[in-house]
Amino acid sequence: xxxxxxxxxxxxxxxxxxxxxxxxxxxxxxxxxxxxxxxxxxxxxxxxxxxxxxxxxxxxxxxxxxxxxxxxxxxxxxxxxxxxxxxxxxxxxxxxxxxxxxxxxxxxxxxxxxxxxxxxxxxxxxxxxxxxxxxxxxxxxxxxxxxxxxxxxxxxxxxxxxxxxxxxxxxxxxxxxxxxxxxxxxxxxxxxxxxxxxxxxxxxxxxxxxxxxxxxxxxxxxxxxxxxxxxxxxxxxxxxxxxxxxxxxxxxxxxxxxxxxxxxxxxxxxxxxxxxxxxxxxxxxxxxxxxxxxxxxxxxxxxxxxxxxxxxxxxxxxxxxxxxxx
Amino acid sequence: xxxxxxxxxxxxxxxxxxxxxxxxxxxxxxxxxxxxxxxxxxxxxxxxxxxxxxxxxxxxxxxxxxxxxxxxxxxxxxxxxxxxxxxxxxxxxxxxxxxxxxxxxxxxxxxxxxxxxxxxxxxxxxxxxxxxxxxxxxxxxxxxxxxxxxxxxxxxxxxxxxxxxxxxxxxxxxxxxxxxxxxxxxxxxxxxxxxxxxxxxxxxxxxxxxxxxxxxxxxxxxxxxxxxxxxxxxxxxxxxxxxxxxxxxxxxxxxxxxxxxxxxxxxxxxxxxxxxxxxxxxxxxxxxxxxxxxxxxxxxxxxxxxxxxxxxxxxxxxxxxxxxxx
Numbered sequence: 001x002x003x004x005x006x007x008x009x010x011x012x013x014x015x016x017x018x019x020x021x022x023x024x025x026x027x028x029x030x031x032x033x034x035x036x037x038x039x040x041x042x043x044x045x046x047x048x049x050x051x052x053x054x055x056x057x058x059x060x061x062x063x064x065x066x067x068x069x070x071x072x073x074x075x076x077x078x079x080x081x082x083x084x085x086x087x088x089x090x091x092x093x094x095x096x097x098x099x100x101x102x103x104x105x106x107x108x109x110x111x112x113x114x115x116x117x118x119x120x121x122x123x124x125x126x127x128x129x130x131x132x133x134x135x136x137x138x139x140x141x142x143x144x145x146x147x148x149x150x151x152x153x154x155x156x157x158x159x160x161x162x163x164x165x166x167x168x169x170x171x172x173x174x175x176x177x178x179x180x181x182x183x184x185x186x187x188x189x190x191x192x193x194x195x196x197x198x199x200x201x202x203x204x205x206x207x208x209x210x211x212x213x214x215x216x217x218x219x220x221x222x223x224x225x226x227x228x229x230x231x232x233x234x235x236x237x238x239x240x241x242x243x244x245x246x247x248x249x250x251x252x253x254x255x256x257x258x259x260x261x262x263x264x265x266x267x268x269x270x271x272x273x274x275x276x277x278x279x280x281x282x283x284x285x286x287x288x289x290x291x292x293x294x295x296x297x298x299x300x301x302x303x304x305x306x307x308x309x310x311x312x313x314x315x316x317x318x319x320x321x322x323x324x325x326x
Numbered sequence: 327x328x329x330x331x332x333x334x335x336x337x338x339x340x341x342x343x344x345x346x347x348x349x350x351x352x353x354x355x356x357x358x359x360x361x362x363x364x365x366x367x368x369x370x371x372x373x374x375x376x377x378x379x380x381x382x383x384x385x386x387x388x389x390x391x392x393x394x395x396x397x398x399x400x401x402x403x404x405x406x407x408x409x410x411x412x413x414x415x416x417x418x419x420x421x422x423x424x425x426x427x428x429x430x431x432x433x434x435x436x437x438x439x440x441x442x443x444x445x446x447x448x449x450x451x452x453x454x455x456x457x458x459x460x461x462x463x464x465x466x467x468x469x470x471x472x473x474x475x476x477x478x479x480x481x482x483x484x485x486x487x488x489x490x491x492x493x494x495x496x497x498x499x500x501x502x503x504x505x506x507x508x509x510x511x512x513x514x515x516x517x518x519x520x521x522x523x524x525x526x527x528x529x530x531x532x533x534x535x536x537x538x539x540x541x542x543x544x545x546x547x548x549x550x551x552x553x554x555x556x557x558x559x560x561x562x563x564x565x566x567x568x569x570x571x572x573x574x575x576x577x578x579x580x581x582x583x584x585x586x587x588x589x590x591x592x593x594x595x596x597x598x599x600x601x602x603x604x605x606x607x608x609x610x611x612x613x614x615x616x617x618x619x620x621x622x623x624x625x626x627x628x629x630x631x632x633x634x635x636x637x638x639x640x641x642x643x644x645x646x647x648x649x650x651x652x
Contacts, residue, residue, distance in 0.1 A: 044418040045415050047484045048381050050376035056371040056373050057374065063431055063467040092371075103387050142468055147387070147429045
């Protein structure tokens with residue numbers, strides 16, 4: 001039924017859209033018409049001038065109780081993370097963010113000031129990445145969720161998952177494992193060290209790195225959100241190739257090692273199987289010059305109809321004998 | 327945390343995206359490259375060729391327990407409605423749908439075959455409107471919700487809410503009130519007559535009507551989703567004008583009158599204040615020739631800093647003396 005039936009959510013939506021309009025007007029005074037916005041938030045739809053480049057479009061949600069739990073994130077962090085996980089998908093396509101939309105589902109008793117902080121953070125995180133938040137939607141619901149749609153311009157060429165070829169080097173940017181370790185510590189009832197917590201609470205979409213991948217001739221790329229091995233599985237299946245990961249190639253630094261030691265587990269569990277870092281993985285032909293900041297962590301194997309991802313040549317299994325988290 | 331932690335939802339998402347890829351491949355064999363899809367579903371983001379026209383972008387959610395309740399809609403209807411309410415926003419801008427994305431939040435015990443039926447219906451409803459469903463997201467969550475993002479091309483010019491001018495005729499297309507009456511009957515524990523139920527379950531986005539509005543010189547337009555008077559309030563405030571509605575101008579037909587009579591209420595409550603029909607309302611200068619299918623139902627009043635919407639010159643209040651629903 002229409003939200004007009006006297007709910008706070010509907011009044012809240014208009015307040016939210018008004019706020020968004022004000023922000024955009026202020027931002028537009030600085031940015032001029034560079035953002036391509038013909039009709040801003042608050043109408044039936046936003047209208048934008050797309051420009052000549054192909055557009056990358058993605059949508060991803062953060063759901064309370066599934067992707068985060070109450071108490072893990074401050075409202076600002078939740079909003080920024082909801083934007084970042086989407087921008088990371090654009091980065092993995094080699095695209096530059098242009099516009100975002102945020103559809104929030106919010107419990108009726110949710111603090112309106114916390115909601116303002118979340119939505120302001122969504123707008124700020126969009127702006128910091130060069131994008132304008134052009135619309136949104138606010139609905140009541142039992143559990144808090146933020147569904148973001150992000151649109152970006154593909155500057156060079158789109159980086160797909162299916163381009164990996166036998167012999168390619170496998171590279172990653174950004175260290176891995178910190179966010180997943182933070183989640184495990186939280187789930188265990190602890191409070192993660194700030195350096196790990198930050199990686200979950202404030203992931204950085206690797207936008208410049210994504211564009212650099214495209215410019216340098218990467219053959220395939222993916223956002224590492226489900227865990228490196230799982231995400232490489234997508235690349236392997238899309239490309240029809242095996243992929244082998246070198247477990248000794250990863251930088252595993254404090255406090256990840258200390259936390260692993262304290263919990264009696266191996267840091268590699270988080271590096272290889274943990275998600276949420278939003279690093280980028282890509283493959284390059286041998287003769288390409290790697291862009292700065294990428295580390296070679298493996299190699300693409302043979303073409304195959306039944307692709308597998310291995311670690312040092314074998315299927316990876318955690319030495320789970322005395323692993324605290326299993 | 328990453329959905330990779332062994333949940334059905336993540337496996338379901340890949341199955342869903344695979345299904346979507348198959349559908350699009352089949353559809354593309356028919357449509358050729360007319361849809362402008364460079365990279366289809368299943369990568370980090372879809373990539374599309376935007377073309378030269380401005381793009382209208384909107385997002386709207388259907389949340390179980392808020393916008394519908396269990397038992398009201400079949401899975402096919404839910405999917406089609408989620409798309410239609412978004413396409414109606416595009417229609418109100420004068421835009422033609424090109425691409426949709428669907429982010430579903432689904433309880434862990436939700437029937438996977440019902441989910442398939444929902445998502446298939448989203449794809450079918452998109453295709454029937456000339457759009458391709460290029461992506462999606464699937465997350466676990468306590469309550470079912472569907473958040474759709476729709477992108478359309480503005481063919482003629484964008485219809486905004488702010489263009490209404492004193493003396494304009496107010497027009498609507500589509501009869502009003504049926505969907506809201508169906509909802510009230512459901513909320514009362516009854517089963518609405520099929521003709522009313524259908525208007526809620528299968529709303530028709532007035533896409534051709536929206537383009538006709540733009541071509542015929544409409545000054546302002548809006549999707550009637552919150553109820554005509556509430557939505558006209560948006561037009562009035564955005565345009566800085568009063569609007570007066572003629573209560574005798576509306577076609578009020580069976581079974582709306584019969585249901586109103588049975589419940590001891592007035593059909594106008596649903597026509598003027600009920601939402602969910604997704605008709606279009608617009609304003610036209612006096613000398614414009616109205617496109618077919620639009621009915622004049624009022625007039626734009628004076629420019630004002632404190633806009634109000636009136637019915638026959640007075641603020642509208644339901645004669646609630648013996649109204650069953652109040």
